[in-house]
Amino acid sequence: MSALVLSSEPPSGIAVKPKLSKDEPLHLHIGCGPQRMDGFVNCDLYPSSATDLLFDCTKRWPFPDNSASVIYSSHTLEHLDDFKSFFREAHRVLREDGNMQIRVPYGDHRSAWWDVEHRRPWHAETFCFLQPGYREATGNAQHAGWTHFFSIEDVVLRVSARFVKILRWRLGRWLLLPYLDCLQNSIEELWVYLTPIKTPERQMMWRKTRAGNAVPCRYGAYRHHIENRPQGSHELPELVDWGFRAFYNGYHSFRGRTK
Numbered sequence: 001m002s003a004l005v006l007s008s009e010p011p012s013g014i015a016v017k018p019k020l021s022k023d024e025p026l027h028l029h030i031g032c033g034p035q036r037m038d039g040f041v042n043c044d045l046y047p048s049s050a051t052d053l054l055f056d057c058t059k060r061w062p063f064p065d066n067s068a069s070v071i072y073s074s075h076t077l078e079h080l081d082d083f084k085s086f087f088r089e090a091h092r093v094l095r096e097d098g099n100m101q102i103r104v105p106y107g108d109h110r111s112a113w114w115d116v117e118h119r120r121p122w123h124a125e126t127f128c129f130l131q132p133g134y135r136e137a138t139g140n141a142q143h144a145g146w147t148h149f150f151s152i153e154d155v156v157l158r159v160s161a162r163f164v165k166i167l168r169w170r171l172g173r174w175l176l177l178p179y180l181d182c183l184q185n186s187i188e189e190l191w192v193y194l195t196p197i198k199t200p201e202r203q204m205m206w207r208k209t210r211a212g213n214a215v216p217c218r219y220g221a222y223r224h225h226i227e228n229r230p231q232g233s234h235e236l237p238e239l240v241d242w243g244f245r246a247f248y249n250g251y252h253s254f255r256g257r258t259k
Helices: 081-094 123-129 134-138 161-167 171-184 200-209
Strands: 028-031 041-044 068-074 094-105 150-159 187-197 215-222 239-248
Touching: 028 081, 068 081, 081 094, 081 200, 123 134, 123 150, 123 187, 123 200, 123 215, 150 171, 150 239, 161 171, 171 215, 171 239
Parallel strands: 028 041, 028 068, 068 094, 150 215
Antiparallel strands: 094 187, 150 187, 215 239
8 A cells, every 4th residue: 555645634724715616626624613725625523723614524525426535533423423424425425436534532542532522432443433344343233224325444553652752762662562552641643534435336346455444554653752752833743653563453453673
């Protein structure tokens, strides 16, 4: 799989609002809050200086089918009661060659629950319900009706700053990364990269190479945490890949070792 570029949290500047072109695919920022992304349609339930459109992302989105090439949503999913409607609408508006990036607090970190408006914790494996074959892999008939499939292409588990102090050393990573997910508050955030599966043919091809109840994961950390310094006032956070890759299936079946 080719390297995936994961965007960093944008600065909260105010720029020219993007136009809703009929010819070019949309870039959607869902749950933007006060954080504006240039070149995106910035959407939220509540008005701010950053928002272009106001709507409830658990209801029908005001965009045509197959009209978006990119969806970005940071720290919104954990606030939703009806998260399945969010994914149904994302699947509907994304083009077949589109992609979506989601960021959420990691389920075993305090940040998953310290906001009283958070509805549920999210782990890497939680996203498996979106994939073809999940119902068969788990034997849970509750998932039989899900048809808005996504492929989970990449999940980055961002390590918290306190644990980076140990893991910046190669020996620390070699010893601890295979077991880091067992340590509470060691992982702070998930960065999840998804692509829609919109045809029976792609479903069939996907099932031949992937298991519905497993997702590919890797560990990463912010560069300023690794370098043990504060983030610069005009510096966007850079995520550094630590090279450890594994498939998570709820039982943590690791494959591979860190560099």
